[in-house]
Amino acid sequence: MDNVRDTFKEVAAAILPVTTVVILLQLIFIRIPFEALIQFLIGVSFVSVGFFLFLIGVNAGLLPIGEMIGRKLPSTKKVGFIIATGFLLGLVVTIAEPDVRILAKQIEETSEGTVSAPTLIWSVSLGLAIFVALAMIRTIFRIPLHYLLIGGYTLVFLLSFFVPKDFIAISFDAGGVTTGPMAVPFILALGIGVASVLRLETENSGEKFGLIGLASIGPILAVMLLGVLFR
Known part of the structure; x- marks a missing residue:
């Protein structure tokens, strides 16, 4: 109640x-x-x-099951399985994300069908899924977050010189819409669950977070690469 x-x-x-x-x-x-x-x-x-x-x-x-999955994964002691599960869950929750579908529909309309909604949805979903998997790697091997953020955004800014201007704007919007009501609760709970079982809270409770910020780089890069293909 x-x-x-x-x-x-x-x-x-x-x-x-x-x-x-x-x-x-x-x-x-x-x-x-x-x-x-x-x-x-x-x-x-x-x-x-x-x-x-x-x-x-x-x-x-969503929150309880995401955290339960995150707590159970390390017990398998299979790094590849944990990373693959993070990738798969990142993919499916982004495909289901309402904000991503709204952006994809608007891009399809304004581009007069040049960039179809399914193409954009899959590109954004794959980008986020890859970076969720990278976030799992970061959690398992305790890689400092700022290394990955600096590397990711350096790649974003370098790639921006080769991408059509319209796609630069779309790519950053794509990074924003993935932090919506469907993806954030589930992915965040998953990351907290994995980090908790690995006992990172005893060293640095901040290691449980940063997953969403890191994962949102993936859609930006994915849409930029899409822009290079459509150039």
């Missing part, structure tokens, strides 16, 4: 400010048609219910 109450407060805190601002703008400045305002309020209602149910599902299912 406490979880339901707290989730309701989170949803209200997220949705009410946006709704209030839009209504104030409508009353003072915009004066959009009344029908459009009604559609907005109906949409807010649907979003509120969906957001509430989603957060309940995340807390009840």
